[in-house]
Structures are given as structure tokens and as C-alpha cells.
Amino acid sequence: MATAVITPERENYLNQEYGIRSWLLTTDHKRIALLYLVSITFFFFIGGFFALLIRLELLTPAGDLVQADTYNKLFTMHGMVMVFFFLIPSIPAVLGNFLVPLMIGAKDLAFPRINLLSWYLYIIAGILMLHCICTGGVDTGWTFYTPFSTAFSNTKVVEAGIAIFIAGFSSILTGLNFVVTIHRMRAPGMTWSRLPLFIWAHYATSVIQLLGTPVLAITLLLVVFERVFHLGIFDPTRGGDPLLFQHLFWFYSHPAVYIMILPAMAVESEVVACFTRKRIFGYKFVAMSSIAIAVFGFLVWAHHMFVAGISLYSALIFSALSYLVAVPSAIKVFNWTATMYKGSITFTTPMLYAFGFIGLFTMGGLTGLFLAALGIDVHVTDTYFIIAHFHYIMVGGAVMGYLGGLHFWWPKISGRMYPEWLGKFAALIVFLGFNLTFFPQFILGYMGMPRRYWQYPPEFQVLNVLSTAGSTILAVGYVLPMVYFLWSMRYGKLADDNPWGAAGLEWQTTSPPPTFNFDVPPVVTWEAYNYEEIPAPAEEVSVER
């Protein structure tokens, strides 16, 4: 069985069964991960297409490419698709789904059928969203602010709300599955203190998904009820309170930021450890900082509402608490940096994404300090400053993490290597394109350009042109990996079981893994990141060619 020569015919999760039925009815977490990969990639490019149209419209100060109403729908649907149909499922549902059982030495997730159900829920939600987009779309902004969404918008608010409501259940079920799996299905010897940091961060993410998402579901339901049955919940003319909506919405949607970024931090820890060939500096602190982020993340929602009409004193409290949540994020950045000290560092594609992640996440985090400062938030909230800030976190952080993770585990997922030089080239393009797109927006924001503007005063044009130019470069950087990943599935060099010489149980099984993950159930007798015991791959170039 375990011979040095790997033949493509060897039985694995990909070739065990063929045919569309074997995919649509699978309960294998690895196949479900691939189903998610294909579906979220589809939505990523739809959301990206909207983003490009937005940037093209903003090339000139006048509203000339599309109508105002179309523009409003574009940024709304860009946000909804990217947040609910790409970012939230991205790393957990693809990489998490694939890796959580492998990393803890389990055969599958605790509830394989519920796992499949969560994908079907996602697909139903996705089809509903697509139907909504194709039959007129929605224009409330992804935030659904009331009373605009419940009493004034003439677009398909109810349909979009129901789509996101259903997508939320997909997210809840994934979180539930991970929590139970991590508690109950760890291999013998895989104690909590031996868990890879990837698992710790996914555990924290799952807790947020479980506790936060139901609140979003309830909130959207209330919006639908008010819109359809004219109940007075948020609309002041019917006795409702529009601020109540914002409290409920951000109670989920602020922690949702951590649903997006924690898994990217999870990837970061694995990649940095592997390519410095070191145990992560301060393992316990990095693990606990994930939990701290999940807990503090629930206590800061009203920092989205400093100018919304909340009282002076609640603004003070939420500002102070927001600084608390910044500490565990800072701890992570310092520990990753310290891990590099006295390492043996190789500059592979995943590591380039990891460097990019630290840089962009640091800038996103630091600009968060600006926004948490009350006096500054008043000026820059609802401007391009905040657009730039959250794109540094959610694209610079979460998407860089996702792409880095895909490159890192692609050999395990597909059993093939991608062309390393192209990978590095794309990583560089993404990094440059990203900064050119979003850095000018910080300046625009402080100058005072409000967000969600279809037309704008001419003094803002130069920076908008730069930003649009950057977005076209960024688009190239995103299309490239899709092309060479597809290419590699047929023509890529066959991957070794452990091409990077990485620690972690997922690298001890074959590439791609068999359906039940391990031929012999593993027993763990070592700590995580035992790089001193694992030989590095002979030459960096062995990965290339």
C-alpha cells in the first residue's frame, strides 16, 4: 500500500465513485467541501463583477455608466453576495469542512448528513438570491436599514431577506457540526492543548455562528413581517423604533466580521508554522486570543452606531470595549512575527499570502483604532474611510487567508501541484492590486467622500481613478488562481502526501485522502507543530517545475 511511488489510480475520495449522483448525495466532508468550493467561487465572481461595475461607475464624478437605482442595487448585491454567499462560508465551509476531521484524526464530521443539508440550504438560498438579482434586485444596502427597507424601498427586500435567512441556517448547521466534532471526535491522544491553532480558531468561529446567526435570522424575519404585514416594529410612524433594528442587526453583523477573519487567522497560524519550520510562538496565547475575540466580539456592536442617535454614555462604553477586542488581534500579529525569529523560512506561494495577510490585516486593524475613537468616528464613519477599513480586514485579511489556505492545502485536496511561479506571481498581483484599490479610499474618506454615492464632487476624482485602476489589477490576480487550479487538476505534477514537510495529521494520510481519511486510525503522542521531528522537503525547487 504505502509505496514511495504514487499512482493516480490509487483509491481516494475523488475516484472512489463517479457520476453526478455520487457528488450530490455524498456525505463525505471532503466532497461537500468541494461542492462548497465550486458554489462559493461562482458567487465570488458574481460579487466581483458587481464590484467592477461599481468601480467603473466611480471612474468619473458624474453618474454616467448606470442609473442611480442600478448603482444602488449593485453595491447592495455586491455586499450581500460577498458577505453572506462568499466570505461567511469561505474558509469554514471549504477548508474547515475539508480539514477539521482530518486535523483531529476523525473519519468525518459528527453529522455528515446535516453537513450535506447545510450545503443544500446554501444552494436554495443562493438560487433565491440569484432569482432576486435577475428579477430586479434589491437596493437597501446589505445592512437593510429601517425604515427604508420596511416602508420605502420598492425592490425585492423580502426575497433577499428570506435568501439570507436560509443561508444563515446553513451557517448555523456548519458551526454546530464543528463544535460537536471538535468536542467528541478527536483521535486518542489529541488533547485540547495539542489541537492545531486552525481548530481553535474554527471552534471560536463556530461558537459565533451558533450564537449570533439566530439573531440575524430573527431580525430579517421582523423586517419581512413589518414589510408584509405592516407591524410597527421599526417604523416610527407605526410606533416602531428604527434604532432597534440597528442594534439587532449589528449584534450579529459585528461578530460576523470575526466569522470571516478568525478562520483566516486559523490558516495563517498553520502556514507560518510550516514555512518557518517552527512551533507557533506562544501557542496558548494564540489559541486563547481566538476565544477572547469570539467573546469580546459580542460586546462591541454599537460602535457601528456612534452617530446613529445612541446616547453619549452608551457610545463611551462601546468605544472603550472596542479597544479591548483589538488586544487579542494584536497578540496574534505579534506572535506570528515572533514565530519567524530564528526560523528557517521559505518563500512559497502560501507564505507570500501569509506575509500579505499580516501586512494588510495590521493596516486594517490599526485603522480600526481610528474608528473606535469617538471623535474621529464622527467624521469618518459612513465615508470611504470605513469602506477601506473593512475591505482591508475582509479582503486583505479574510480573502488573502482563504487564497493562502487554498494554495497550502491544494496538493492535499486535489493531489496535484499548481505551477509555483504562477502562484507567486498571482500573490504579488493580488497584493499590489489590493493596495492600489483600497489605500486611496482611506484618503478619500478623511477628505469627506460619503459611501454609497453614485455621483460625487469632482475634487474626489483622482483618487477614485487610482482605486478603479487597482480594481482591474486585483481582478486579474483573482482570475489567475482559478485558471491554474483548474489546469493543475489535469496537468499538474502529482503531489506527495506531504509536499511541504508540514506537521498536522492531514499531511500523514495520502494526497488526496481516502474516503474515511486514514487507513489506520491515528493515535497522537506529540504536540502540535512538532517541526523538529519532521524533515523539511529536500529542496524548495522540488515543489516547482
Place this chain on the structure above:
Amino acid sequence: MFDNLPLWPARASAGAGNVDALYIFLLLLSGFMCIAIFTMIIVFALRYRRQPGRVAEQIEGSTALEITWSVVPLGIFMIIFVWGAFIFFQERTPPRDATEIYVVAKQWMWKLEHVEGQREINELHVPVGRDVKMIMTSQDVIHSFYVPAFRIKQDVLPGRYTTAWFRATKPGVYHLFCAEYCGSQHSGMIGQVVVMEPAQYQAWLSGGNTSGSLASNGESIFQQLGCVTCHRSDTQGRGPNLVGIFGKPVLLEDGRTVVADENYVRESILSPSAKVVKGFKPIMPVFQGLVSEEQLTELVAYVKSLSAPGAAGAKVQESKVQ
């Protein structure tokens, strides 16, 4: 300093400099942090790159370091928090004698009313050096009053009043933006703030067409709607006497006490039974839907004028406050 930097917004209010100062401090701090972290990463990456014979040194971690890089940033964060809170506190506490301007936002225009009776649309004229307080409400969805040159922004909500204030320091014409997405023409809901020298401003005030001051218009609505039959200016009315009550605490039927501010007066007109004054019966009819936002602001201005210095009955209390 920093008055005509490129890529920097005009600075035309008393509070703008404070915001800029904290912003510059944060820029320097973040710049320093970025350079420090990026330098370390680059140095480590080059110095410890993989080379023949190099073996990574396994380091468990260091509790002392972890505590240091948690506590020191937290300390710095608290400085930023206090500084930011201090600015915010000033932004949210208008001076007592500020000139009031009523703002009614609607899809997609700003309607501004001076107490003297001037009405403007998408344009606000104010003099240099005077404290101006805006009392704002919306007729439909949430809007946001944003003047970048003053560094102020405040959401404008339907169904209640929110306030913002500024003291312009430099004559000029500045953007007034709606900063909260409000529908199709959100980006068209922009206007300008014209800051004038006091003499010019006086000329502008007297030149404009007015239809009476806000309070006098409010008084005639007060008569028309028959409010005056119950809210008499003696103690015989079936409703409370409104003279001198504005800004004062009011004891309610249920034992609570509220301050009679703009929002309270507004609520008492639209849904009178919500907070009934002690000693009175909930007999007042509901005016929700019967008065427009503009009429409401005029009524509020009228009730307020009954408590202004110089108004009958208000003199005694006012002198006590001062």
C-alpha cells in the same frame, strides 16, 4: 498649520482642529507600528531564510513578552479612547446659548429653518464665530447631516429630534452631504453651508423673504388647532400651562420625571397619552398625521419661546438658572 494641505479637507470649525490633531497622532502611531512590524518581518524573513545547514530553533514562547505586548498596547489604546471621548463630549454638548436652526430632511433634500423665519433648501447660511445648534428630524427614512469641513456628522431620524452643533471659523462655501444611504438620489442629497462674515450675514438675514419667525408661525398654528383652549396661560386650563416649562423637569402621572425637551414636546403632540403630566387627564387628541414636520418644528419653537428669557413667566426661573 496644515491649512492648505493637498488631500486634506478644509478646516472651518472650532472643533475641526481637535479632530485633526487626534487623527495626525493616530497616523503617526500607526505609521510607526506598521514600520516596526514590517521591518521585523522583512529582517527576519531575510536573516532566517532557509539556507543549507540552518535548523529552526524551537522556542516555546514567553509569558513576559505576551504580557508586555498585551498591556502596553492596551495602555496606548486607553489614551486614544480618552482623547477621542473628550472630543466627542465636546461635539455632543452644544453651548446653552447657541443659535438654533431646525433641519427637516426628506428624500432627497435638506430643509433648513432659521428661528428668524428664513427658510432654505439645500443651503445653510451661518455667520462666522457664532455657536449654531441644529435640531434635526426626518420626514421619511434615516438621513445623516455631514459637513466634512466642520468634522461633524449626525444621523437624522424620523420620529425624533437629534442635534449637532458647530462654530464656523472661516468664511467660505462647504459641502453638506447626506451620509446615510436614503434611496435613489442619496448622492444627490447634497447642499452647501455658506459661512459669512457677521455683517454680511445680517444683510442676508434682512434681505431674505420671510413669512414670520418660527415661533410666531407656531403661535398661529397653536391657535388654529385649538391647542390654546386647553393649554391656557393660567392655571384654569384642562391641559398644563406651557409657559416656562421648556427645559424643566416635568412630573408625570406614573411618578416618573422627564425633562421637557424637544423630543418630549414632539411626543406630547403626536401621541399625548404616552407621558401624561401629573394632575391632568389623558384627554388630548392625537395629532399624529395631522401636523407636518415643519409645523411640528414651529410648534416646538413656539413652546420653547414661551420659556425664553423675556417671555412672560419665564424671567424668574431663568434668572435662577443663571
